[in-house]
Amino acid sequence: MLIQRAALLDGRTVDVRVEETVTAVGPNLSARSGEDVLDARGGLVLPGLHDHHVHLLATAAALDSVRVGPPRSRSEFAAALQQAPVDADGWVRAVGYHDSVAGPLDRAVLDALVPDRPVRVQHRSGAMWVLNSAALARVGLGEDTDGRLFRTDSLAAWPRRVPALGPLSAVLTSYGVTGLTEATPGQSRADLEKLAAARRSGQLRQRLHCMAPPEVGEVPGVTLGATKVILDDPTLDLDALTEWVRRCHDGGRPVAVHCVTDSQLVVALAALRAARTRRGDRIEHAAVVPPDLLGDLAELGVTVVTQPNFVAERGDEYLDDVPAEQLPDLWRVATLVNAGVAVALSTDTPFGAADPWAAMRAAVRRQTPAGAILGEAERVSPRAALTMFLGHASDPARPRAVAVGEAGDLVMLSAGPQEALNALTAEMVSATIIGGELVTQ
Structure with a gap:
């Protein structure tokens, strides 16, 4: 051509x-x-364009799911669940929920709305599902739970249907996306072979770079990158994380550490310092970066893959929920770059909108849905924002x-x-x- x-x-x-x-x-x-x-x-x-942090199957499934997040109201949330068809697995699957819509959810709330069909509602963070009683029975959980399941996608009875990737791939090609980094943790060789098969069949057109543990060998049709771990504040363990980093490095893999709080970032950097960083080590999200950690990020030479699109998607709720003194620390971009930190952008779809151009605009404008400016000092130029989606799969901050x-x-x-x-x-x-x-x- x-x-x-x-x-x-x-x-x-x-x-x-x-x-x-x-x-x-x-x-x-x-x-x-x-x-x-x-x-x-x-x-x-x-x-x-290369989107450096996505959850491919979850995004494909979200296309066929009911969206129940802001700006829906309580009545719209109820109607959406009650009118939703069941999916091919026999569930009502809803995504994107936030407490600002209708308050905290549990099984009793969902039972009152939809008592006769299995319903599962995913919090927009991706960390929690809320199930009604019919759904809990389907996965073999009894009356001793309130229906709030935290990081439980590994449940044996959870639906395992692989959603069609063709419709999502078509959307991404319309955005000019030619490559993806699949950032779902804990995927097995069998999981990655299914994705590779989708590429070989032409269902998925984008090139695919997958995070995977060291024991997963070469998978024809995809490339393999860092091994990912998700940190949660209640279970932070510096010694365990340091040992995990060492094991991954010894196995030939860099690491990608999910950090969305300042506590998680502190522990991640301490573990990387103790274990010694390897080329390709990454911090995913870096949603909160206190000023005193900027130097550590730069010194350690890790790449930050972040999502300023959340300012444009959730910024008004941040203004309501996040302490004022912490607002300048949210979703930094310019300050990281100015400190000498390697930075790349991604959408984190389906937890963020899949349009990388919207993420670029958010990095430039830092404007919330209501029009407020959140983190003006973190604005970057349009060219810089665009370049942060042009990185190599294995080296996201090095533009092609x-x-x-x-x-x-x-x-x-x-x-x-x-x-x-x-x-x-x-x-x-x-x-x-x-x-x-x-x-x-």
């Missing part, structure tokens, strides 16, 4: 020949016999370029560079190319 009149971020306007890799970049390249030709007409052409030898994964925009940077919107995506193949136009 030959792309003509492509504007690049470096200011050049060139032609680009792309196969499995980019094979030529320069002015006035001649089309070969039988070669497909796309005219970019001066539109910006970029390396395909439209250059000979790079993967043939490109996104073509209908707008020129300055207009594109001003807008940062998915509506500009006119073509997505993966491995030299036109996936959407």
